Amino acid sequence: MKTTDDRRAQFDAECRVAGLSLAARDAELLYAMWLEWLPERDRLRAAVPAAEDEPWR
Amino acid sequence: MAVSVADLDLRGVSEALARRELSSVEATVAYLDRIAAHDPVLRAYITVTGDMALAQAKEADAEIGRGARRGPLHGVPIALKDLIAVAGVKMTGGSRVLADHVPTRDAFVTRRLKGAGAVLLGKLAMHEFAFGRPVTEGAFPTGRNPWDVQRSPAGSSSGSAVAAAAGLCAGALGSDTGGSIRGPASMTGLVGHKPTYGLVSRSGVLALSWSLDHVGPMTRGVWDSAVLLQAIAGADPEDTSTRSAATQDYVSDLERGARGLRLGVLKRYYVEFPGLHDEVRAAALTAFDVLRKEGATLEEVDAPSLDQALAVWAPLMSEAYEYHAETLRRSPEQFGEGLRTRVYFSALFTAQDVQRAQRLRARIGREVDALLSRVDALIFPGQAMPALRFEDFPSTGFAPASIRYTAPWNLLGLPAAVVPSGFSGDGLPVSIQLVGRRFDDATVLRLARAYERVTEWHQRRPDPARWRL
Structure with missing residues (x-):
């Protein structure tokens, strides 16, 4: 179970990897949105595509 | 002029023009007067192109007077979301970033509408770059819902919805990347049609997400959307996604009804979604029964x-x-807070x-x-809530x-339309949505019309007396 601090550290790390250098207010708003959508991203990363699931064309 | 233009749908304006009960100049002046009277509150327009509209209307009247009416849009005043280029007219995308941008070429859809003889009243408010959030202040307010001006019309084609619903134009074009036609149409009691991906060219339209963007009509009635779609659909060498565009006749089958058509109800994912507003659910279930009575077969899928x-x-x-990164790095302050967060x-x-x-x-x-x-189409509530x-x-x-x-439905590029299906207890419009097979937009519109013609929701109009702050 991740703590709030763990989540925030993960978010900050992802921003660094993406090359985002944000003002404090932008960072707070983005963090809130990132948290709200985290379940969807977890769902994406947990999905197991089948062999026939080739990328959409 | 015996007719009240603002109460008409696009078909009403078109037919009044055809019967010579109304001239294009009279219709255009009526809309311009209404914009002047009500847009300071509703804020549907970013740019009003009054002089250009009147010149186009005079030209239309002259042609119609010679018996040379080009078709149902000739002389009909419409408006465009402010991400669709009109040569010589400012196109802002609802953003300070493009506040002074004036395109030199028309978008493909603009050329088509001009070719059909439509009159352009102006450019419509929108959420910043079709991805920002609703705002009531600043240089680019996104518009107020004519059913309750303290509410948002949703977005991002907010101005298109407000203008069409409030009678500030006969119909409008919007764009839809995740619901930006269908959401605002639902919230304002309109028909909103997201065409099949690749049916309508995006050239000359500001991009949000190239593989998800769609351009389509937002109107008071289904016929109106069908006529607009007919005008703008088709292959464009400047938009490679339209290479296989397969156009249909979107108007002639509209009155064939629902009999014999099979509808799949997406019950688990949509009707049983816990976040669905009770009144939206109830209205949708009633609407399904209406279509059943009209002869459609419904099954759960x-x-x-x-x-x-x-x-x-x-x-x-x-x-x-990818689209905004460079500008965002260079001058983030140029963007609104909502857009920055989302990008x-x-x-x-x-x-x-x-x-x-x-x-x-x-x-x-x-x-x-x-x-x-x-099944011929899928059906479910248009939005989760009013x-x-x-x-x-x-x-x-x-x-x-x-x-x-x-x-x-943006992911899959399938044709999807919302049609008004009732009102909440607060007097707010709600809708159902129909999704069809790729390039079978005609069946979606036919089903929408089959429902519309036996209900009266689309005939209700918001009360201008309530457009006060």
Whole structure:
């Protein structure tokens, strides 16, 4: 179970990897949105595509 | 002029012009007067092109007077979301970034509408670059809902919805990347049609996400949307997604009714969604019964992978980051806070996320195509809830639930239309949505019309006496 601090550290790390250098207010708003959508991203990363699931064309 | 133009739908204006009960100049002046009277509150327009509209209207009247009416849009005043280029007219995208941008060429859809003889009243308010949040202040307010001016009309084609619903134009074009035609149309009691991806050219239209963007009509009636779609559909060498555009006659089959058509109700994913407003659900279930009585066959269907649709949609919005990244790095202060948040969010997906999303997108497409091999169209509520008050709009980005009813159909590029299906206890419009097979927009519109013609929701008009702050 991740703590709030763990989540925030993960978010900050992802921003660094993406090359985002944000003002404090932008960072707070983005963090809130990132948290709200985290379940969807977890769902994406947990999905197991089948062999026939080739990328959409 | 015996008719009250503002109460008419596009068909009413078109038929009045055809009968010579109304001239194009009279219609145009009526809309311009109404814009002058009410747009200071409603804020549907960013730019009003009054002089150009009157010149086009005079030309239309002269041609019609010679017996040379080009078709149902000739002389009809319409308006465009301010991300669709009109040569010589400012196109802002609702953003300070493009505040002084004046395109030198018409968008493909603009050329088509001009060719059909439509009169252009102006450019319509929108959420910043079709991805910002609703705002009531500043240089680019996004518009107020004519059914309750303390509520947002949703977005991003907010001005298109406000203008068409409030009678500030006969019809409008919007764009839809995750629901930006269908959401605002639902919130304002309009028909909103997101055409099949590749049916309507995006050239000359500001991009949000190239693989998800669609341009389409927002109108008071189904016939109106069909006529606009007829004018703008077709292949354009400047938009390669339209290479295989297969146009149909969207108007002639509208009155064939629902008899014999099979509808799949997406019950689990949509009707039973806990976030669905009770009154929207009740109105949708009643609407399903209406279509059953009109002779359609309804059956419950499901595509389990729809559960992954929003997880798939979000990383694909990294296309928006690619589009804006350079400007955002250079001058972030030029963008509104809402847009900055959403674009930054789009940067937080990895390359693997995007490819995983593309693979799951294909899976959802296979499942839905299988459903659409058994039924002619899918049906479900148009949105989860009626229009929100401005203060209730999320201050951060947007909740996944807010695009649940619309974004999956951008992923798959299928034709999708909302049609008014009632009103909430607060007097706010609600809708149902129909989704059809790729390039079978005609069946979607036919079904929408089959419902519309036996109901009266589309005939209700918001009360201008309530357009006060």
